[in-house]
Amino acid sequence: QVQLQQSGPGLVKPSQTLSLTCAISGDSVSSNSAAWNWIRQSPSRGLEWLGRTYYRSKWYNNYVVSVKSRITINADTSKNQLSLQLNSVTPEDTAVYYCARSGETSIDYWGQGTLVTVSS
């Protein structure tokens, strides 16, 4: 059974960097059949996929165009965890952030979610 446990601050100041981590159990972040995603949800934007990282002999990343200049998703194989960094945040980045695993055809396991509020 795959389990994803998120951690990170719930309050970030405008213009600063949002940082979250996701500890993975029951699978490997360097699995050759999975990808590791960050998704956020807010009342104004609904569910929004932000990006993913995956390993297929080397590491690959895909990011949604709307945040591509501000986002970094990394994998830490020594800790079997995933991280998200979102730079230069504004109040519009206030949302519940989820890490999630995907296979070839769907997003199948989700973390518990972390509410991140951007406010001074």
Place this chain on the structure above:
Amino acid sequence: QPALTQPASVSGSPGQSITISCTGTSSDIGSYNLVSWYQQYSGKAPKLMIYEGTKRPSGVSNRFSGSKSGNTASLTISGLQAEDEADYYCCSYTTASGFEWVFGGGTKLIVL
């Protein structure tokens, strides 16, 4: 704006069947058989109910079924139960802007 269009709400009585539609384009639903459906209770993470348009993960009731026609996917819940009251989201793979997963705006299912 969500990339996929869903009705804001649907309702039905216990025992009845309801269908939730999800309309996309030829860049997502119309081109790929990679539609998934999620159930979400307030304050909880989404749960996968249907993948690849019609398949159910282990443990999901056979009262949930999926289908697709053209650019529109549908989720049908038969034999409605009070516990089915939740938000439902569709999701599709798209290559409109490179690789991306896109979601619908969500449908609130009300069990009367």
